[in-house]
Amino acid sequence: MTNASSPPAGTAHRSPAARVLSSLAHRWPTALGLLAMVLSAMDMTMDRGTNGADGRDQALVVFLAALIYLATAMTGRPGVVWILFGLSVVAVTVLRVFDQDPWPAMVAGAVTTLAIGLVSDLPRRPRLDALQIPAMVVFGAAALVALSLSPLLGSLLVAAALIGHATLDVIVWRARKVVARSLAEFCAVLDLTLGVAIVVFALT
Template sequence: MRVLPSGRTRTGVVAHRGRADRVPKIADVVLPAARRRAGACVTVVCMTDTTPSAEPTPAGAERPLPIRVLLGVAHRWPTWLGLAVMAQNAFGMDDGRPQALIVFLAALIYLGTALVGRPAVVWPLFIASVVGVGVARVLDADPWPALVGGAVCVTVLALVAGVARRAPLTALQLPFLLVFGGAAVAALSLSPAIGSYLVAAALIGHAVQDVIVWRANQVVTRSLAEFCAVLDLTLGVAILLLV
């Protein structure tokens, strides 16, 4: 009998191999069952409907047409608000110079918002200015001294805060206040016809700025820019037609 280096005889190795051949392998027991289960799974999968589903329904397509129209109208609420304010100011108008207050406030509010640096602040500033002018009229007080004084203060603060060194559209609010605000104040001292035309030109010019701001989505929120653009443009045209 020959002794192998491992210390086992060749006969032992053969015997061991013979026993290993007689012992059933785990794979021989497990794999047939696995194949049977796999076949069942394949059968189930094949019975599943694999027809491509229909195209997804666009969002809002299931809503009735009147509901979609109302939602579209409600989405444009700044436009309707601007038209309403324009109609209120244009009703019975025979002199456009009082509308100089609107373009002056618009330029002042834009600069105030640029100074703060937060576009969403424009609506609180707008509401505060409307309330302030309303209170002055109820008290039969002239709002112009307070408005001009406020514009001077805001301009000085904007210069100190470095608004002129910010983004171009933000920095332009300083000269815009001087141009539009100066035109509004100057119109008050002119004749009704010339003053009205100057106010109309300032309103239409500010409407152009509103559109630029709306497209850039800077300085003020888009809702205020849309409202102001509609109000300025339509009111300026109304002055040209009615005065």
């Protein structure tokens, strides 16, 4: 007879290192978010000039996060978010490879998505889904305004927007709604740590 309090079969003799690795494997969105933050921080460090790192370059991160959340909410299928995330990364990468400013295309996409969302049933859907419309407006506007400010003020505004979106990420993660939980975890880690990193770079 097996003791009800005994560990599952196959885990009793696992080493502490194996258990740590197993735990980390289940937290892959967190690891991916940290990796994305490190890459972004390295980019800011390499571009650092006499006035310090310019966090305004990371405004596109929060803009796209809000846009992807809104587009996913419109579909009503949380799992679609990873597809939209991948497409956005590819689109931005291709535009930059061809030395094109990604902002006009992203803004046009956001305006189009907002317009469709407003005339769809999204405003009458569950509150957290409908919230993505004003979230897109607020975070999108913050990202765009930051581009017109000084490097210091713009960086701090981008950082505030990222940390604010991290709060939304956590709410979505806990509710298990709007987007896939794995994406919400990834986004929460990226948004929060990148926001803090921008503040540190801007003030040092």
